[in-house]
Amino acid sequence: MTDTASHRPPAAAVALVGALQELARADRLLLALDFDGTLAPFVDVPRGARALPESKAALDRLEHLPRTWVAYVSGRPLTSLETVTEAEADEDALLVGSHGVEIRFGRDGVSLDLTDDEQATLERLGGVLQELVDSIPGAKLEIKPVGFGVHYRQVDPAEGRTVVARAREAAAGVSDALTIRDGKDIIEFSVRGANKGDGVERLREYTKATAVLFAGDDVTDEDGFAVLRPERGDVGIKVGAGETAAQYRVADERAIATLLGLLAQAREAHVNSSTD
Numbered sequence: 001m002t003d004t005a006s007h008r009p010p011a012a013a014v015a016l017v018g019a020l021q022e023l024a025r026a027d028r029l030l031l032a033l034d035f036d037g038t039l040a041p042f043v044d045v046p047r048g049a050r051a052l053p054e055s056k057a058a059l060d061r062l063e064h065l066p067r068t069w070v071a072y073v074s075g076r077p078l079t080s081l082e083t084v085t086e087a088e089a090d091e092d093a094l095l096v097g098s099h100g101v102e103i104r105f106g107r108d109g110v111s112l113d114l115t116d117d118e119q120a121t122l123e124r125l126g127g128v129l130q131e132l133v134d135s136i137p138g139a140k141l142e143i144k145p146v147g148f149g150v151h152y153r154q155v156d157p158a159e160g161r162t163v164v165a166r167a168r169e170a171a172a173g174v175s176d177a178l179t180i181r182d183g184k185d186i187i188e189f190s191v192r193g194a195n196k197g198d199g200v201e202r203l204r205e206y207t208k209a210t211a212v213l214f215a216g217d218d219v220t221d222e223d224g225f226a227v228l229r230p231e232r233g234d235v236g237i238k239v240g241a242g243e244t245a246a247q248y249r250v251a252d253e254r255a256i257a258t259l260l261g262l263l264a265q266a267r268e269a270h271v272n273s274s275t276d
């Protein structure tokens with residue numbers, strides 16, 4: 001490789017920047033973004049996670065632009081997502097929580113209305129998983145509206161697989177109809193199945209977006225990538241390693257922050273040129 005070639009940006013990065021410039025020209029643009037591992041670096045205590053300041057600043061610019069919507073699509077319960085995105089008081093916030101089960105679009109929400117069977121399963125599930133985490137140093141139970149997350153980020157790394165196996169076994173003793181999701185140092189069980197793809201489609205319908213950007217880092221984000229329509233200008237960005245259906249990949253949350261800054265700049269330029 002020549003010295004000049006070694007300083008050239010890789011073709012994939014050039015293609016991604018080009019795709020974002022095209023996206024910036026969309027008539028109605030929706031940014032649907034995963035939170036943890038995409039906007040916010042991982043931390044030990046989930047309520048302490050926050051988007052990188054550069055991402056937050058770019059998203060603030062974007063959501064103030066006409067015909068542009070910013071939405072968060074997360075595995076977190078809606079209330080937790082409101083806290084970490086600082087959207088509690090934002091009456092226009094677009095939030096999809098609990099992997100697509102909980103929805104808050106502006107003032108409108110979806111009532112969960114758990115059936116008696118779902119409620120009973122949830123209670124038994126909580127009992128067995130609480131007993132499990134109490135027996136494993138460092139394990140924590142996250143209570144969610146339709147399920148539970150067993151966190152093992154602070155468990156001895158050699159024990160991670162055992163925690164997952166024991167949690168699966170305990171949950172199987174309660175019901176064989178649970179939705180189970182493996183995440184980053186977490187295994188989650190839900191009595192209701194919906195996914196991030198459902199959430200993205202609901203957002204697309206609500207905003208009447210003509211193009212969508214979805215970015216995510218985890219296996220659960222693959223449902224979001226699966227509903228994208230690249231032939232209509234949608235863009236999917238996978239953050240970090242792992243198999244993906246996304247068209248593009250970046251290394252980490254810092255790269256996402258940089259791209260959101262570029263997109264904000266390109267969208268502002270597009271909006272200004274259309275109003276000239």
Ligand SMILES: O=P(O)(O)OC[C@H]1O[C@H](O[C@H]2O[C@H](CO)[C@@H](O)[C@H](O)[C@H]2O)[C@H](O)[C@@H](O)[C@@H]1O
Pocket residue numbers: 034035036037041042043044045046047049073074075076077142149151152153183184185186188218220
């Ligand atoms: O869909 P996401 O927005 O990526 O949410 C996935 C899960 O995120 C949270 O857990 C993860 O982040 C924590 C804070 O950095 C970290 O401690 C934990 O190990 C990660 O798994 C959240 O607590 C879960 O409810 C979400 O499902």
